[in-house]
Amino acid sequence: MILQKYKIVFGGTIGAGKTEAIKSLSEVDVVSTEAINTDEQAHSKVLTTVGIDYGEILLEDDVVIGLYGTPGQDRFDFIWPVICKGAIGAVILIDHSRKGALDDLKFYYDSFSEYVSNIIVGITHVDEDSSQLLKKYRDWMAIQNCIMPVFAVDARKRNDVLLMVESLIARAEIEHG
Ligand SMILES: Nc1nc2c(ncn2[C@@H]2O[C@H](COP(=O)(O)OP(=O)(O)OP(=O)(O)O)[C@@H](O)[C@H]2O)c(=O)[nH]1
């Protein structure tokens, strides 16, 4: 049986839950590249990704999806195109509890849409701040005339992350025939 391997990238804000999402979903031990966070202004969390996270999920028909996590900090933005090369799609995770979450979405969407066309958005940390929920993100997309699925997700919950990945794959299948 031939194992086919595809790549999905997780991008988005520092602390949004990219590493956590891959850990929630992966069926193999995740290789992560986390280091002590020295940029407390960006986020108060202890560890931050400084390279590439890697996990895997096996779909039906022996299709392996490689799950690649990017560093959220834009000082590492030179790695983003490298990680996105050959990806069938990208999940952009945005931390809803941060001030300026919508600007974050604009920034990460603009960056990642240069490298990959199939993008879906996951809004995380909505349990910490449930005001307005997804309206502002959908309004922004309508103004941009860009139609992307937007999900409210908790990166700690496997089913939330799986739903996003499945919808990304379905979109890739439509895109590539
Ligand atoms: N309350 C809550 N916590 C979450 C959610 N999603 C992720 N987290 C937590 O947020 C923290 C940061 O998650 P990470 O996965 O390290 O974030 P990251 O996007 O990889 O961040 P960088 O690598 O620094 O860019 C972890 O403690 C997660 O468990 C969520 O929806 N709600």
Ligand SMILES: [Mg+2]
């Ligand atoms: Mg990370």
